[in-house]
Amino acid sequence: MHRWGKVLFVMLGAVTVAFGLTAANAPNATAASAADVVAACRTAIGTVPQVGERSCRSVEQVIRGLANGCRNLGLADTCALVDGRSAGVANMTAYEKSWTHRALTLQRGLGDNVPLARATIPHTHNSDNSSVYAPPTLTNLDPNQIYSMFDQLRMDIRAIEMDLHWVPSLYGTAKTGFNAVTLCHGQVNSGVHVGCTIDRPLEFGLAELRTWLKRDENSKEVVLLYLENNLDENVMAHNSVGAALQRSLGNLVARPPAGQPCAPLPTSTTPAALRAAGHRVIIVGNCGPGSWGSWVFERGDNKNWQESGSGPGEDYPGLKGCAAERRRVGSGRAIVRWYEDSTWLSAVVDGESGHLTTTEAAAMAKCGATLIGFDQLTPEDPRLAAIVWSWATNEPAAPNGSARCAASTGDTRFHAQGCTNNHSFACTTNPDTWKVTTVEGPWTAGQSTCAREFPGSTFGVPANGWENSLLRAAAVSRSVWLRYADSAGRGNWRV
Numbered sequence: 001m002h003r004w005g006k007v008l009f010v011m012l013g014a015v016t017v018a019f020g021l022t023a024a025n026a027p028n029a030t031a032a033s034a035a036d037v038v039a040a041c042r043t044a045i046g047t048v049p050q051v052g053e054r055s056c057r058s059v060e061q062v063i064r065g066l067a068n069g070c071r072n073l074g075l076a077d078t079c080a081l082v083d084g085r086s087a088g089v090a091n092m093t094a095y096e097k098s099w100t101h102r103a104l105t106l107q108r109g110l111g112d113n114v115p116l117a118r119a120t121i122p123h124t125h126n127s128d129n130s131s132v133y134a135p136p137t138l139t140n141l142d143p144n145q146i147y148s149m150f151d152q153l154r155m156d157i158r159a160i161e162m163d164l165h166w167v168p169s170l171y172g173t174a175k176t177g178f179n180a181v182t183l184c185h186g187q188v189n190s191g192v193h194v195g196c197t198i199d200r201p202l203e204f205g206l207a208e209l210r211t212w213l214k215r216d217e218n219s220k221e222v223v224l225l226y227l228e229n230n231l232d233e234n235v236m237a238h239n240s241v242g243a244a245l246q247r248s249l250g251n252l253v254a255r256p257p258a259g260q261p262c263a264p265l266p267t268s269t270t271p272a273a274l275r276a277a278g279h280r281v282i283i284v285g286n287c288g289p290g291s292w293g294s295w296v297f298e299r300g301d302n303k304n305w306q307e308s309g310s311g312p313g314e315d316y317p318g319l320k321g322c323a324a325e326r327r328r329v330g331s332g333r334a335i336v337r338w339y340e341d342s343t344w345l346s347a348v349v350d351g352e353s354g355h356l357t358t359t360e361a362a363a364m365a366k367c368g369a370t371l372i373g374f375d376q377l378t379p380e381d382p383r384l385a386a387i388v389w390s391w392a393t394n395e396p397a398a399p400n401g402s403a404r405c406a407a408s409t410g411d412t413r414f415h416a417q418g419c420t421n422n423h424s425f426a427c428t429t430n431p432d433t434w435k436v437t438t439v440e441g442p443w444t445a446g447q448s449t450c451a452r453e454f455p456g457s458t459f460g461v462p463a464n465g466w467e468n469s470l471l472r473a474a475a476v477s478r479s480v481w482l483r484y485a486d487s488a489g490r491g492n493w494r495v
Contacts, residue, residue, distance in 0.1 A: 041056035060344075064131075064143075069136070071087060071088075071131070071132070071146075085146065085378060086378075086380070087146055087147065087378060091378065091379045091380065092147075092151055092154055092155075092379055094379065095154070095155060095379030095380075096154065098379075099385075099393065099394050100156075100384050100385045100388065101155075101156060103385075103388040103390065103391045103395075104122065104156040104384065104387075104388060105156065106390070106391060106396075106493055107120065107388060107389070107390045107391070108156070108158070109493065109494075109495075110390065110461065110462070110463050110464075110484075110495065111271065111463050111464065112270065112271050112272045113270050113271075113272045113495070114270055114431075114463040114464075115267060115268045115269065115270060115333070116224070116265075116266075116267050116268075116269060116270065116271070116282075116335065116370070117267040117268070117333050117334055117335050117336075117370060118368070118370075118431060118463055118464055118467075119271070119370060119463070119464065120365055120368065120369070120370065120372070120387065120389070120464050120465060121158050121159045121224060121370055121371050121372075122155075122156055122157050122158060122159070122372055122374070122384070122387060123157060123158075123159035123160070123161070123224075123337070123339065123371040123372055123373040123374070124144070124145060124149075124152050124157050124159075124160055124161065124373065124374055124375070124377055125144055125161060125339040125340060125341065125373040125374065125375050126144035126145070126161055126163060126185050126341075126343075126375070127144075127145060127149050127152055127157075127160040127161045127162065128149060128160075128161070128162045128163060128183040128185075128200075128205050129142075129143050129144045129145060129163070129183075129184075129185040129343075130143050130144070130145035130146065130147060130148055130149070131143040131145070131146055132145075132146065132147060132148050133148070133200060135198060137184075137197050137198055137199045138195050138196075138197045139184050139185040139186060139195050139196065139197075139199060140185075140199070142185075142343050142344045142345055143343075144185065144341070144342060144343060144375045144376070145375065145376065145377060146376055146377070146378060147377065147378065148208065149205060149208045149209065150208045150211065150212050152377060153209075153212045153218075153223070154212075155377060155379055155384065156384065157374075157377070158221070158222070158223055158224065159223070159224040159225075159226060159371050159373075160209070160223065160224075160225060160226070161225075161226040161227075161228060161373075162183055162202065162205050162225070162226070162227055162228070163183060163184060163185050163186075163228040163230065164181050164182070164183070164202060164227055164228060164229060164230055164231055164241065165181070165182045165183075165184045165186055165188075165193045165196050165199075165230045165231070166179050166180075166181060166182070166193075166230075166231045166232055166234050166236075166237035166240075167179060167180070167182050167184065167186075167193045167196045169182050169198075169199075169201060170198060171201040171203075176236060176240065179236075179237070180201050180202075180240070181201060181202040181231070181237055181240050181241055181244065182196055182199045182200070182201055182202070183199055183200050183201070183202060183204070183205050184196035184197075184199040185343070186230070187345075188230050188232070191232065193230065195345075202240075202241065202244050203244050203247070203248060206244060206245065206248035206249060207248060209223065209225070209248075209249070209281070210248050210249055210252075213252060213280050213281070220275060221280065222271040222274050222275055222279075222280055222281070222282070223280065223281050223282075224281075224282055224283075224284065224371075225281055225282070225283045225284070226283075226284050226285060227241070227283060227284070227285035227296060228285065228286075229285050229286045229287075229288050229292075231288060231292075233288065233289060235289045235290045236290075238288040238289050238290035238291065238292035239290040239291050239292075241288075241291075241292055241295070242290065242291030242292055242294065242295055243291070245283075245295050249281055251278060251279070252278075252279060252280045252281050253279060253281045253282070253283060253295060254269075254274050254277065254279035254281065254282045255294060255295055256293065256294060256295075256296070256297055258294075261287070261292075261293025261294055262287035262288075262292075262293040262296060262297065262298040263297055263298065264297065264298050264300040264304055265282075265284045265297040265298065265299060265300060265304060265305070265335070266282075266297065267304060267333045267334065267335055268333055269282075282297065283295055283296045283297060284296065284297050284298075284299055284305075285297075285298075285299065286298070286299065299335075302334070303333065303334055304333060304334055304335070305334060305335045305337070306334050306335070306336050306337070307335075307336070307337035307338070307339070307371075308337075308338055308339075309339055309340070309341055319360065319363045319364065319367060322366070322367035322368070322466060322469070335370045335371060336368075336369045336370045336371070337369075337370060337371035337373060338356075338364055338369050338371070338372060338373060339356070339371070339372075339373025339374075339375075340355060340356035340373065340374065340375050341375065342355070342375035342376050343375075356372075356373075356374060356375070356383065357383075358382045358383050358386045359386075361374075361383040361386040361387050362386040362387065362389075364387070365386065365387040365388070365389040365465045366389055366465040366466070366468075366469055367465060367466055367469075368464040368465045368466025368467065368469075372387055389464070389465035389468055390413070390414050390462075390468070391413060391414045392409075392411060392413035392414060392415055395413070395414065395415055395416055396414075396415075396416035396486070396491075396493070397416065401489065402418045402419075402489075403416035403417050403418055404416065404418075404419055404485055404486045404487065404489050405417055405418070405419035405421075405443040405481065405482075405484075405485045405486075406461070406481075406482045406484040406485065406493070407421070407423055407479050407480060407481055407482060408426065408468070408471060408472065408475065408479065408480050408482055409479045410477045410478075410479065412468065412469075412472045414482065414484070416486070419442060419443040419444065419485070420442045420443075421442065421443075422440040422441055422442060423440055423441075423443075423478075423479045423480055423481045424436050424437045424438065424439070424440050424475070424478050424479070424480045424481070425437045425439075425441075425445070425446045425449050425450055425459055425480060425481050426459065426460055426461065426462075426471055426475070426480045426481065426482050426483070427450035427453070427454045427457040427458065427459060427460065428457060428458060428460035429454070429456055429457045429458075431463065431467055432467070432470065433470075434460075434462075434467065434470045434471040434473075434474045435454050435457065435474055436471075436474045436475045436478060436480050437449050437450065437453045437454070438453065439452075439453060443481050443485065446459035446481050446483060447459040447483075458483075459481075459483040460482070460483050461482040461483045461484040461495055462482075483495060
């Protein structure tokens, strides 16, 4: 059956069954928030074939749709009573003053001089498919996100995804056959872009990115832009993307070398190197004709890019023993991307829906996954704090006083301490080999002690959760100094 035809067939029955079973099994649900109805539904229905996730996700879709429509009328506080999610300017302001934001900012600094493949890059899946955008369209009525891409970046997201389709549009011209490159979470079936209607053009999304990059406080930030190519190999469409990128971002984009269209993504480059060359954006996607290849790097084969979406019973199998991370380390260059898909369409058609849990997010960070892809992200989302693998909660305190040097303790986290304390030292010969000295001393003795006890090693600090796990395995329960300090006591922690 046609994908959207199947959706319409399932919808009414699924919602009816879900509400019926939820009412029968969760009589107190009406006393709680409407969001609790969905949790009760999943508990009541479980994995009943052809019902389970389809029914409960359909209920959730109705609830979230009502709440999102309410928010677009400017009634944020009232809408929170509908789906249990508060959203608005005050939420964003509170987030930017939070420990989570500070910790993720400091953590990002640890990856500034390491290859992209070894960094931890918070990511949103289908970033452009948000209910916040007006007017309502067929796809953003089934959104992956609740906040704009601009606000997602404010939530420390540093990899965003835009789905591109070449479809009839109000923004098309006679020259383009009244088509335009459109941001749309649609499905391509036999050349028909099902679900794409009056969605926003690519330029609108690029304008959000440019505006955020141009803010003074973001002058050193680097963003990975993933373009999902649904342009049907149309040369005019691909040239249109190239022209839009030139107008919107220009030299801010790190481009494939001249004469090498769609060159493999340089996963060994670093954010610092990109910034030093005057670039703040690097673009990855599948190859295409025309000028596309002069702007977009190819994802490449499995040695260069590994990814997995979620599914019941099979969620992120590489998390067991950090298997995917070990494969990445073996290749030395692969981006590891894990993401969820919260859309109703996926739940109804495929019988499954992604739920990236807080526990899974923390495990991904611990394993050193590169791109951890969230749906339905909000400033209060506990998964943001869960991907902090470095600093302990509420550390480092500000102002730091005399606690200006970082130590890793038995809780596996970083703590700010006085630099004259005596600890062993974290030593490394390469990112995957960590040793801890038997000799203890003050922080300033780190390099000399590492060189003496482990010739050829350097005093170091982990750049990702996987390296931190290797260090803690070597340290066992001991506290160890890290080559990471705030020399001036002003919060400017540097490696």
